[in-house]
Amino acid sequence: MEFHQYTLTTIDFGSVSRYSYFSWMDSALANIQVNVVEMEFNQATFQVLENYRDFRVMVIYRSPVTSLFCNCGETGFCSHQKATLTRLFGQENWLSFFDFNRYRNLLKKIAVQYGLEHEPLLENYFSAHIKDAALQFVLKDKHLTSIDDFDLLEPQTRPAKIHSEQLHSFIVLTRNRYYKQLQVLLCQAPLSKSGTPKNPISTVESQSRIWQTDSIDETQFFAAISQLAQPLQQTDTPIGRSLRAIAKNPLALDFFLHDYEKAENITATSLSPIQIGLSKGEIKLLIEQRGSFYCIKGELSIHGITYELQDLTILFDHFIAIKKYLYLVENKLHLKLIRLFGNKGNELRIHRNKFKEFNELFLAPLANSVALNFKDIPKANKPQLKENLYYQDMQALIFLEESEDFVNIIPVMRYGDVEVPILSKRNIFGTDAKGSQFLVERKKEAETKVISLLLKQHTYFQEQLDDDSFQHLYLHRKYFLDKNWFLNAFEEWHQHGVQIIGFNTIRGNKLSRFKGKIQIEVLSGQNWFNANIQVKFGPKSVSLKKLEKAVRNRSQFIPLDDGTLGVLPQEWLEKFEAYFNAAEVIEDEHLQIPKFKFNEIDQLFSNEEIDHAVSVEIDYLRNQLSTLASYPPVQLPDIFVGDLRHYQQQGVQWLNFLDKLNFGACLADDMGLGKTVQILAFLATQKAKGITTPTLLVLPTTLIFNWKREIEQFLPSFNTLVLEGPNRRDISEQFEELDIVLISYHNLLTDINRLKKLTFNYVILDESQYIKNPDSQRYKAVNLLRARNRIILTGTPIENNTMDLFAQLSFAIPGLFGNKKYFKDVYTTPIDAFHDRKRKKMLKEKIKPFILRRTKRDVLDDLPAKNELVLYCEMKTAQRRIYDLYEKEFREFISAKDGDEIKKSPMHVLKGLTKLRQICNSSKLLQSEDLTSAEDSAKIEMLIEQIQHKKDQHKIIVFSQFVSMLHLIKEALDKNGIPSLTLTGQSRNRGQLVSDFQSNEDSRVFLISLKAGGTGLNLTAADVVYLVDPWWNPAVEQQAIDRIYRIGQQKNVTAVRLISPNTVEDKIQALQQHKKEISSTILEDGGSLDAFYLDKDYLLKILR
Template sequence: MMIDNQDFDKEKPDFERLLPIINQQKATTLNLVDDHFLPKIVIFSRHKYYRHLVVELANVAFTQSGKPKNPIKILDPLDFVWKAEKQDEIKFYTGISRFKNNYSEGRNDTEVAALKAIAKNPYQVKFYQHDEKAGSTLNASTLVEITVVVLKLNLEINVDERGDSFAISGWLHLANKVYNLEDLILKYQYFVQVKNHFYLISNPHFIHVIDFFKKQQNNVVIDRVDYEDFQQNILSHLEEKIKINYSYLKPATQKQFIEQGFDLENEQIIYLTESEDFVLLTPVMRYGGLEIPVISKKQIQAKDKRGKLFTLERDEDKELQFITNIAKMHPYFEEQIPEFSEQLHTDCFYMHRKHFLAPEWFLTAFEAWRSKGIAILGFNNLKNNKLSAYQAKININVISGVDWFETAIKVKFNKQTVSLKHLHKSIRNKSKFVQLDDGTTGILPAEWLAKFEAYFAAAEIVEETLHTPNVNYATVEELYETELLDVESKQRIELYKTKLAGFNNIATIAVPEGLKATLRDYQKEGLIWLNFLDEFNFGGCLADDMGLGKTIQVLAFILSQREKHAHQTNLVVVPASLVFNWQKEIEKFAPSLKLLTIYGADRAKVAKDFNQYEVVLTSYGTLLSDIKFLKDYRFNYIFLDESQNIKNTDSQRYKAVRLLQSRNKIVLTGTPIENNTFDLYGQLSFACPGLLGSKEQFKQIYSVPIDQFKDAKRATELQRKINPFVLRRTKEQVAKELPDKTEITIYCEMGTQQREIYESCRTEIRDYLMGNPENELTKSSMHVLQGITKLRQICNSPAILSKEKNYGNASAKMDVLLEQIENKSTNHNILVFSQFVSMLDLVKEQLEQRNIAFAYLTGTTKNREEVVNSFQQNAAVKVFLISLKAGGVGLNLTKADYVFLIDPWWNPAVENQAIDRAYRIGQQNNVMAVRLICQDTIEEKIMLMQETKKDLASDLIKTDEFIFKSLTKNDLLELI
């Protein structure tokens, strides 16, 4: 690229224009270098016009002999602050700045603090004063080197008695020398000058004292008549910081010493007062009857019985230890100690109220001081302060009660004892503050709050003690240290641990003679387990699968109670649908038991005759209605069948059963957990009160972690906790003892509406039968058969007859069936048979509403194989609805292990064929067949007929019409 020189010349820069800037920059750089390398000095002088103290920072060079030489360059100290790294260095520069342009009048604390910071001299620079005698202009020749020292005040005043007056003089102890105050030179209102040494007097008031005595030639004479006022108004105040020697006072004689009580132990007291936002702590030593502020120079003066004054030496060693004990409780206090010798009116420690009233501080400090014999007074006189000044003293003692562990909790704040009621209230509100009887508020130790919460959660408050049920023995061992337990409590816990841990050494029990049945082995184990719990008065939960005979185990247990307890009235509470079942089971298996059934409109509503019966049977609904008198009777045992009915702790059922009284309680359920872990709480809190703690605690510790977060550790912990008190055997676990098929009957109690419809229809048919001779009935057999079929349909659900008339949807069977399906469908596969397709359609609607997957097969189903496969092969399909005729033969449904027969058939062989759809070759599970029967209806009569007329019911080819024709008029009347 070619460059045109001419163009280049035109663009040539004017370098000369930059020279002034460069020279100025060099000069600045040189100045900075000079400032950096020239030594700094500090100069003290008087203002030229106002005569107050001026302190300046300067650069100066020195001669070879070490004297400063001109020029002296005054610096702005604030220019160096940003270079300072340490706090002392920053204060040094800002302190000088304070006096560079100082126009304040008189002495003040801020200026004293600034001078202290300068005197520390962190850079070890030289100090000079401007000697005005050498010249009024500041230059090297007028500078005199000095040292500046902060003076630890050691001023003394002597008071001598001289006839009718008193002579007062002052002396300063300085550097091992004593100076007459008259001879002292005061400099710049802050310093005492001795030669070239400047001693800073921190407290401006002491300058006044020295100045006063200087002006009086260090000899102040006070007439005797004025002396007492002078002593009280002047000397006594100076005495706080200045030692005053009263030469006319003689030391106490031994007699005076004892007479005035000075031979007693000197008391140490801290008085608490406040000043605005600060709490003041004034340490006082009590000598006899006199209180002397420790942070003072005051001399002890007293009068004997004759009015003669004498003096007494203070215990300086003990006072020094007193101050040390206070100071070491907080760094603030240690920092304040130097002020005591410098500030005239400082006789106390101080701390901001917010920090002082922090419980973690003052409780610890007060306790430490009291341990040293120091009393603290005035704490509750502080504004708006009701806190107790004492740490809690806690004593726990656990003894063995009747059926519980009794815990005595003693919480004391000095002489104030906390009531258990107030303590529980604080813990319940999660507060560390507890109300005391004297109106103050105690502060509970943080480390005890969780302990107290656990104590209360596991127990019941009984007056001033906690009763933790024996069933919670493991919790007692966990919560309380061994040394808190008495001998009997320890022994009881060891017994429970040994016996219950693995059910070791459980005594066997013979099956009671009154039981008309043979118990299977696992049922005998259940009987033994119930008696084992009874030995310790523990309740429990028998949670065997449906069909494993929970009822017969309980009946055997009730019979075994005859030999143990004189009072043997037991309450059995069941769903309404099972009242008749229990009646039948007692009649069949334990006919010797004296049974009273409290159920229905005509039931007894008083408990006066209960002692005559061994079993009082009632329903949950009746219990709610009759709880007023049932709760006043104390039963031997209470058994709750289908106890999942009380799983909701907010329900009326749960609240009602908790009002009942008994020696012990057992709950029965095939589904202890239906929806979530919390289902356990309602049932076990009834059977084993206290085992699972409070509802909130159970949710927090177990229910939420297990159900929401799948916490395996919590699940294992809960299982271990409830294991001794819950006995559950599934069909799979006891399969070897079960028959391949187990058949049970559930009796369903019609509601009022359904019963009225049934009775109306039954009366109509009965009247027709009664009004016609037998030969006429044969001719109109279809009419009679239709009537009997209608009765059977009403037993299922009156809604089946909706085409005829709107009878509503009330159906006892539907309620029972849906409850069973909801409970069983989670872990089991279910077949549901009915002769009436219309009934299956009603069930179908209900399952759809509940989002329960199902298959559906009737005689009109075309894709029969596809429907069967959907049940057999689809794990999500748990329920199969089948009409009896469509599914009676030709199906292999081995997936199912539960079969529900909604309605009975004349011929039991037809029912057995339906059951056999599940019980086929290839079935690996035991099959449970459940018949639903409405009590006091034609269905019961059909069941009875199946037993008594087996020859009539055994022929598979006989039709409804044939069976009907085989029945006489009397048979028909008995049937309906």
């Protein structure tokens, strides 16, 4: 007979399992027997037995297409193809041949013997297939050899090999010779030419097979055989579950029935083949009244064939035998009924006087699992159905009741005022106005929909549904009350119109049956966005204060007014945590979100929740803040004396626009681009608007002179007061007369108690990186100052790590980031430690509206070129010997410590690194006679040579972190007759030294320490700068270079770094480049970032 084909494109064998459900599945398919004939990767042939007819089904899988072939002669998707797929899904060992990952795990079982279990392409070495119900592996390379192939015993002690035929495993059902009870044995024997077992037949210990399989079904199968191989001395021993596991036959083994009359022992002649399966047939009782008696007949329909109950044979107390089939009957009532008819013949007769009692005691209990057909009771007609509203008032119900530690789930359908358990066979009887009885037909389609709904909601339910003993499903209390299960299940039941009864009767249960619902509307206020939020669990509302408390405590339960507890899903906790971090609860009615967080509104809320007017306002703010060209022009008042470059004019426009919105700001232009003059122009526009309240400027001590001079130049009419010296006075009396008050960070700490009582128009911080540590006294002090608004100025907003941004912008725009822990968890750790690109982008978008940063490259087309070079200075022999000695000692110190110990000893680590860097400069910096080379260092020699060649045409600046190195350089310059100036932190005449270098042509070389020259210097007379020693933080170096490369510079600038090759300095260069890349993604320039991390692995890398 020819095969017909059906193709499916919706099955992914990688995701299917025994619990998979498809619309074409039918419970009747379980009655069809399916066995493997042959199986290999992605294809198999099955034997399908239905109504004692034998068919063949082939399955070929070429992802994502599954082709099914059957020789039944039908067309379309036939029952044999459906049954084959259903059985295939239920057998994990079969699925292993249709999913690559499962198949690979299968091959690993044989690969282990050859040491190949970790090879990526096991299929190149092995294949597997099932034939004759046995799993077999095949070597693709016959030369592959395992240890088991070697016999290492000496010849005289080696046992003789027994060359036996291949043994075939099968199952034998027999009776225990002593207890006459069912005994199930796993046996093996060679096969005859006809394929049947032949002697000798031996039993196999099934217990050992349990540990050889990963399949749950196979484990249960062997465990059941192990139980039933032993004598059951108590007749009530529960063996139903074991029999079910055996009847499933996951390995598709052959079954045989042992005939005691032929042989007491199991021999080939005493065995007859049988098929075994679960009975999914329907028992029906036909009841009719004949004269004074009610006559009852019974029948069983299975595989489309009907048998009278008296003709059925019960075997082993649990099976019915039909020809060569044994069907497991799990319902004890069914077995009793079959026995009753076997004793009484083909009909039971009950006198009508006893029928009422018979109906209550016998038929009513049977009605749950047996179909009762009353021939004398007609089906209801349309008027009868309409009168009683059976179909108009249909309602699906789910009753919940406790049974010890379990919760029973009873699906019920209500027809009018009659409730029927859906999993029962119970009939619905009614009586019309005339007293005539009628039968109401149950709506199987509606009831099946309820069962299908339940089956999707827990993996246990399918197996429970297969057990005819129960008219309900069940779950352990622990699983039932799992918040994710019952909430989602109840919601889906409600959505399908199913009523739930009995939830509140479960002991110890205080949970609300309702899944929470949120309604949100975001509206615009004057300086805020207001989010009106309603949270309800069924009819009960929850206040925002209660919700905030639960979220802050990370509690997933919130008390409701009816005494129950609402369950907060994890996604709610995360969502509301974001709400409460971004906003403040106002009068328990709504959330108030500052308008400077406009960029977060559409991240926090969906489009449906945001009012149209809010969306328009947010679009306006984004458009205005997206480009400098979009800001309204600002006319500078006459009180400002001077001219602004175009980009400086744009900066003033930007500051005025943010001022209009009451937003704080961070002006982060490159050093030398005129942040000072932009601020002064902005303050002039404030004065022109009639604002007379003074501005407080907080800045480093070294910059006070510069600011005062700039104010005198550009705002000569302003009344400026500098709070400095030991006799600083209270300014409250003259407060209204002042325009600008200048104070250093140092003096602010002393005067904060007086200044915090005053309210300024603006508080402006110059070099705001001075407050980058949120735990510092400076940070705490500036946050005590009161002002209408705040601005910070810095050329390096990030020096050490992203936490620098938190401190500075939290001052300028309070509330922008939430608390320190939140910022660290969300931004600092992911970005600095793990280079999280997504978080970098989030942070960049968050700060973008409030930071204006222009580099020289961006805004000064006429700025001369800047060239940065590296000169490698190979250390001399003695210097290298000292370096290698110290490096070895330091590397051994690091290797002996674990990561935590290193982080707890930062001073030891920094001291060791500093020594290595000093040696790279000159071993004389160690100040140790034993380890000091008499020779000059390679760097000093190269530097002197460079200066000698360049000093006549260029003014030169030399930077070093080490003051002692500057002294050595000065000594070398003096020896060579080259005059120089020196500026360090100890220099008292700072201004005079700078002026001398700038204006005196004879001053050609200026030696400056990095610390002293990092800020507040304008050295445009120079055009060559040497960086003697690199530092971890490129921002510090950049600050030094920018002392020269700034506004007013007319010449090309050359910056030269002196590096000792094959030393820690090489690694510092690499670290600098890495930090520049991170900073660029956040600040959109090549700025600086991040101090050295005390990481053991990195330390060992830089120590060669």
